[in-house]
Amino acid sequence: MPKNLTTDVLVIGAGPAGSMTAKWAAKKGANVLMIEKRQEIGSPVRCGEGMSKDWFSEVGIKAGRWINVEVEGARIYSPSEKLLEINEKHAGNEVGYVVERDGFDKALAIDAANAGVDVKLKTAATAILKENGKVVGVRAKEFGEPFEIRAPVTIGADGFESQIGRWAGLPTNIALRDMDSCLQYRMTNVDCDVRYCDFYLGKVAPGGYVWIFPKEEGLANVGIGVQVSQIRNPAEARTYLDAWIKNHPAYAKGKTIDVVGGGVSISPPIKQAAADGIMLVGDAARMIDPLTGGGIANGCIAGKICGEVAAEAAAAGTPTKEFFQRYEKGWRARLEEKLYRNWLAKEKLCSLSDETFDKIFDALEGVKLEKLTVHNILKAVHTKYPEVTREFESFL
Amino acid sequence: MPSQQGKKTLHIESSGQLCIYCGACVGICPLNCIYLDETRITFDERICTRCEICVKACPVGAIEIG
Structure with a gap:
């Protein structure tokens, strides 16, 4: 039977948000243990593998061998396949690299380990330990053997399932309209363009989109x-x-070599991400951008803040909800406004007919946008189809 | 077929024939009664109200209620 353990900061889940939190807590001097229920960090992959890159320096990530391609931009297609092409510098957050997510996750875990974090694989949290209403650690199983891990600060970085947060009573439930059910094939022998990530909108994917993220010539x-x-x-x-796929010959001739599925939250920001003894980070804290479905950048950015606060709380002996307001304030100042704004935009886009999508794309054809923002798009649409923008007035 | 409590039967095909262990059902379950243990999914028969949300959330149709 594994011996019961104590540590300053316990991180549950070794995805990007978990590794980032663990790394920054260790860098701030805390003893950190990160546990991962799988036998291999980053695998199996549950991700489209596209990510932006303008946030790397903020959290201390260096580009590595996990990059497949660096794309130039995004091509967004309306239901009748009118094209809106976005240069990377205009694209905001979600264009940059297509990556090997398992390699990326391992690289971040290596960074964490090199910063002093202890890592245990094949170790799953099975229940939360609470004393006087405070989270004080978890019951866990390592290779099936039960034991306890006690820590003044427990971090739930357990992804979309957010089991830890729910056990702790944090409000991570999401509405049906705030989740996308996702499926992806890795396909070879396809005619993809490695310069672009492609997105197809409308009734081909109600309330979401179809994506093509190229990994190399012929593979996407x-x-x-x-x-x-x-x-x-x-x-x-x-x-x-x-x-x-059947309706697109460039992909219909392809062969699927991998199937990936998963849930993606497209929700407004969570109301509470911390309680006594516990903080949530990343997908577990519903930090995914509700417009793009991208979660890695936000998880890593919040993870740095979370890790630093975790170490401070452990050092001060004050792992309380009040102390964790430093984390709440920090991540909300950095991410909350955009999350909320993009959730509103998502709600609107989900209600549009294919006809309206086509009108918007038609209005944007030939228009040079200096910066791709919701506001600039609506202004351009307004000049051609004022009736389309009427229902968007709150955004203007 | 109704179970002893008169509830419908919930079946999660988690032997790997359909289930891809993605956790979509776990994250959306409003009562937190589904648990994913890497390659095994279990659910709490007593808590589940057969709301069928997980059936919709599953991208591959591995959950049946009937």
Whole structure:
């Protein structure tokens, strides 16, 4: 039986947000243990593998061998496949690299380990330990053997499932309209363009989009997200994706060599990400950008703040909800406004007909946008189709 | 077929024939009664109300209620 353990900071989950939190807590001088239920960090991959890069220096990530391609931009297609091309410098956050996510996650875990973090694989949290209403650690199993880990600060970085947060009573429940059910094939023998990430909007993917993220010539991740509230039949994400592929000869001739699925939250910011003895970070804290579905950047940015606060709290002996307001204030100052704004935009986009999408793209054709913002797009659309922008007045 | 409590039967095909262990059902379950243990999914028969949200959230149709 593994011996019971104590540590200053316990991080549950060795994805990007967990490794980043663990690294920065260790750098601030805390003893940190990170546990991961899988046998291999980063695998199996549950990700489209596209990520922006303008935030790397903020959290201390250096580009590594995990990069497949650096894309120039994004191509967004309306339902009738009118094209909106976005240069990377205009694209905001979600264009940059297509990566090997398992390699990326391992690189971040190596950074954490090199900063002094202890790592245990094949170690799953099975219950939360509470004393006087405060979280004081978890019950866990390492290779099936039960034991306890006690820590003044426990971090839930356990991804979309957010089991730790729910056990702790934090409000991580999401509405059906705030989740996309996602499925992706890695396909070879396809005609993808390694310069672009492609996105297809409209009824081909209700409440989401179809994505093509190229990994190399002839090889791409072809995936779909569908809003759960718009799903009528079991396995509809797969039905929609298969239908899209069938209608696109460049992909219909491809061969699938990998299937990836998962849930993506597209929710407004969580109301509370910390309580006595515990903080949540990354997908577990519903930090995914609700417009793009991207979660890595936000998870890492919040992870740095979370790790630093965790170490401070452990050192001061004050792992309280009040002390953790430093974390709440920090991550909210950095991410909350955009999360909320993009959630509102998502709500709106999910309600648009294919006809309206096409009108918007038609209005944008030939218009040179200095910076791609919701405001600038709406202004351009307004000049051609004022009736389309009427329902968006709150954004203007 | 109704179970002893008169509830419908919930079946998660988690032997790997359909289930890809993605955790979508776990994250959306409003009662937190589904648990993913790497390659095994279990759910708490007593808590589950057969709301069928997980059935919709599953991208591959591995959950049936009937």
